[in-house]
Amino acid sequence: MQRICIGLILFLTIASGRVRVVTATTDLKDITEAIGGDRVTVTSIARGNQDPHYVEVLPSYMLKVKKADLYLMVGMELDLWSDRIIDGSRNRKLRIVDCSKDIERLEVPTRKVDASLGDIHRFGNPHYWLDPVNGKVLARTITEALVEADPEGRAVFEANLAEFERQVDERLAHWLEEYASLKDRKIMFYHNSWPYFTRRFGLETVQFLEPKPGVPPSPAHLNRLLDIVQKDTILVVGMESYFSDQTPRFLADRTGAKVIKLAQSVEALPGVDSYLDVFDYNLHALAEALGD
Amino acid sequence: MRKLICIIFINAGLGLAQTTMNPDLSVVGDLIIDDGELTTSGVELAIQGYVNPFARADVFLHKHAGEGAVELEEAYLSIERGLPLGLGLRSGCFRPDLGKINKEHMHTYAFIQAPGAVTAVLGDEMWSGTGLEVDVLLPLPWYSKLSAGGFANGIAHHHHEDGNEGELGEDHEHESEKSQPAYNARWSHFVDLTPVAHLEMGVSHFIGTADEGVRRLTGVDFKFRWRPDRYRSLTWQGEYFLVEADEPEPAHAVYTFANLQFSQVWNWGVVLDYHSDIEEETHYSAGVFLGYSPVEESSVFRLAVTGVDQGGEREVMVIGQIIWSLGPHKPHRF
Structure with a gap:
């Protein structure tokens, strides 16, 4: 019990001063960790092997968001469940960022959307993170959000963004050649x-x-x-x-x-x-x- | 009444024709096959949306089959992120935080009819009060919520003329008892046992004043949920109510159900319930149910076989239901 208490105090001490981020998916979590480095603590709501369209809204998720500074959502109506989690968190100071805002969208419906088309998304296909170039767009959006939440960390975030973009460019060139x-x-x-x-x-x-x-x-x-x-x-x-x-x-x-x-x-x-x-x-x- | 229906449909039409700033509109309807008769429990219209950045409004109207009146099930404002100290507030006409099943609409049940023990305690339509409810998330390491409310009306008991409590599709009920005012309180806890298994537990209390005197309900409830993937899930839920009124002996009501989803589209389960000394009858029932949801939750086919012992009279009921929903597809709340 004593160990748990010490661990908890240590954790709280370390965690204090960091930007507390909750992301809708593990992809957003990984990119946020790459940009934020030691200045952020990040938790994802959906698990990586879970269908991101259908995530049950659990009260324990609301508790995670209650303590957060920033919530990053996929947007384009993929993670509609995020709204209920955010509302239930009672967190008045939470900044909410729709990470799809600067994405060049594909398959945006050109006719009236209804259930006869299946589970179609009104604002286009929301699986945009599966293009590494969009990963760079996401990284820039996340960097903006982190700078807003922690202006003192701007230099660190921008340096990490540059490194992330360099890695993506390098890997993309390799993938396009190799495959x-x-x-x-x-x-x-x-x-x-x-x-x-x-x-x-x-x-x-x-x-x-x-x-x-x-x-x-x-x-x-x-x-x-x-x-x-x-x-x-x-x-x-x-x-x-x-x-x-x-x-x-x-x-x-x-x-x-x-x-x-x-x-x-x-x-x-x-x-x-x-x-x-x-x-x-x-x-x-x-x-x-x-x-x- | 015609005027009200017209207003609803005009507003619905305007809503569809306007912008994304409009509230979400949904309609739920069903067909019931009960003892060879085709009937319906009516149509529910839901209008939901944000009023401003801090508050949302939810309105549920129910048109029962064969009845002229449109019943206002719920119409309330909820403020979840606009208040200090982690407080939340609901005001208007709504189903108060009292146990688990009181807040659930019938079409979200895994089975077809509410357990007899529940309708005996909370009424056929569950308790919907007009008043104010405040809740707070307690600063504990797990999710813990305390809520309390005050209402102008308590639990209304409906009786059907043929004595069949809660029979779906009946339209000749009348209100025999209405207590007022009433107060509720609930303390609930939610813990993650594993990333895919969760337990919710709660204790509730209700006190209402009726012509016959003070009526108190004290309840405990639990819900266990296991969902490892999109093809399998198990829900086990139960509630117990102790009913205390001016009668010499307290009454007891309890139900439990287990619902197993064993493929993407199929589920089955069992439901058991019992109550004693409520309305001078003892009631037992045991049932099995089967559900089939071919395309998400937009259409569901259900079959329930239930054996009932009501004051010594026994019967077996076989009921089928086709339920459909139209409108924005939203994930269910846990």
Whole structure:
């Protein structure tokens, strides 16, 4: 008990003076830690292997936000649950930042959006962090927010931002060269999480296992997909880590396509511990599955 | 009444035609198959949104099938981030913080009908009071909330003319008892047992003045939730109420249910309840339920088989329900 008390006091002492940040997802957490360094303590609400569309609003999350200085949300209606957590936190001083504010958005609906389209997002596809260039945009948004919360840390945050951008540029150049053979390769995904990723690395998406976003695959849709996989010689079905592989396996068993789990976020799969790991892991997994 | 309905629909139409500054509009309806008869529990219209940066408003209107009147279920203002000391406030007509199930609308149940023990204590429509409730998050290492409120009206008991308490689709109920004024208090705790398992516990108290004298309820409740992934979850919830009035002996009411989600779209569970000496009858029931949600929570198919012993009279009920919802898709609150 004495050890716990000492640990708690030590933790509170160390934590005091730091900017306390709560992020909606692990990707935002990792980038915030990269920018904030020792001047921040960061907690994520969603786990990396969790579907970020559906996070149960737990009172314990409200408690985390109650003590926070800054809340970083994904935005574009991906994390609608953030609103209820923020309200329930009773934190009047909380700064809330929508990290999608400077993102060049893809798949913004051009017609009236309703439930007949499935779980579609009115402001465009919200999985924008899956393009490393957008990771740099996120890092700049997070830097602005941290400077506002802790002006004395500006120099540290800006230096860390420059280092983060350098790392992304370096890795991106490497990925584009190393995985150039992925360009124009056809792939089927479970859910439409990947338009930013495929645009950056030149992959071609051919259909989704979900007939419409958020709608589980039906037998009729699977029959159509069987034809498409065979006709278009799809070699790989990529899926987010939080889906069951039962349906993709059904498809793979009948067509010979390979099923691979991809990391949609930091900590989605073992070994994916940082934002840059997400791309290292996914590109390697795709190249291996496609035989490149 | 026609005027009210017209106003609602005109406002709904204007809302759809205007900007994103408008409140969220949702409609929930159902079809019930009960003893071979097709009926419905009516339609619920929800209008929800922020009033300003510090407060939001929630309005729930219910149109029961076969009834002319639109019932105001709830209409309240809540301030969650605008007050000092971590205080929260709700004012208007709403379901007070009294146990777990009192705040839940029927379409969010895993089963179809509210347990008999609950309706015997809280009424067929649960307790919705007009008043003010204040709560505070206590400075403890875990989530701990203390709430207390005062209301102009207490728990209204509804009775159906055929004596079947809580039967869905009935429209000939009348209010037999209404206590006033009333006060409630609840102290609840929420802890994460693991990242995917959580426990909530609470103790509640109600005191209301009726023509017959003072009525007190003291309750304890718990909810255990385990959700390792999107395909599996287990919810186990239970509540106990001690009812004290001017009768010589106190009465007891208790229910519990367990709901297991075993795939993305299927769930099943059991619900048990018992109450004694409330309305001079002892009641037991045990039931099983099955649910199927093909596309998220926008449409749900339910089947419930329940055995009831009401004062020695036994019956088995088989009820089916198709429930649908229209409107902004919001995650459920835990």
